[in-house]
Amino acid sequence: MALTGAVFGAVGLAIALTLFACYLAYRAMKGDPRDAWIKNFAVAFAATGGTTFKNANLTDANFTKAILKSTDFRDATLTRTCFKNTEKLDRIRPGKTILRQPRVRELLITGDGYKKNYQDNDLRGANLDGANLNQANLKQCDLSEASLRATNLEWANLTEVSALQTNFTRCNLTGACLEAWNIDKTTILDNVDCQYVFLLEKPDKNGNRDRHPHDPDKVFQPGDFEQLYSKIMETVQLLLRNGVNSEAFKSGFQKIMAENPEITYDSIQGIEKKGKDVVVTVEVPKDADKGKIEHQFNEAYEMKLEAVKQTALLEAAKEHKQEIKELTKDITEIAKLALSNQPNVNTIIENKPMTNSPDNSQNITSGRDVILTNSNANLREISGNINNLIQQLPDQNNDEKLA
8 A cells, every 4th residue: 555655646746846847847938937947958959969050151142931940050150041931930949149139139020029128139140121111119239231121110219229221111210219320321221211210219398209390291202211311320410518618619620621632621511509509410422431530629629619618617716816916916005094093084995985984093994894993013914914815816817838
């Protein structure tokens, strides 16, 4: 009986452990992050001896409808690689490729990103041709080298995306938010379908999202968007914090003109106020190094701005010293009057009437609220201290040397 009980207990325990393991495996394969290590181990074990593309260059490869279970994609180049309607893509070894992200894998397979959130996801080199990203949140995504030909990006949030070498040919961008998106001459905008865009993600205090075209009754005509942003890609925007200092701006602009002879004052395309800041748009040559031009301007601008600030401080110091000298001069004059031994006189400076004093002491009030009282000896001491103070003040020549 005891042996039979032990056997039944062992069998029960084995069944319980088996069921628990099956549950963990099911949960892991469903993508539960708590059990990701189980899935990774299982996939790695299953991929042993399977198909491997490790370190392979799969640029523009087409895996449409392929069954990719247990395939090794570690360190593979997947630029514009097509994964439409593939199967078992969640059972691969993705390594550090974009396939490591479950949401991105699903988007690459189905092409359906309608109203979905991909903020901060890595979509570099993704093949999203023909995908539906209507009202999708792509904020701060890396879309560099990605292909979005004929993709629906209506009302999508493209705030702060990096879109260098990205292909937007024939995509729909109507209503999209393009605040601070990063594009350059390698970005392809051929035949884009767009009626208007917004340059602010959130409305300002007036409820304005900076719609372009600004006129709410106007829309882009075919080719307008491409022409507008192609022109923008040949400009540099200089951001001036807290307004423009004319002397510093002149110094900075002269610097970039000296370094880039093609740039002149006529290259300034626009000046726009953004709150307390100012944005100056400058047209530059097509192949110009925009980062270098911006750095040249900023370096010269900041240097001159600091020099202007120092000059202003020195001027303020000179004015302050002059005020002190004038004050001490007034006090000296008061002291001299007090020392003239005119009894029972109360002298008021700055054209104020004088009144008789009831005692033999002398009260002299200046326009700067200075009152001198008591004996002639004390007044002589004050006068001497004032003269010493005047002698200690630095003269104008020293100020000029300091400047």
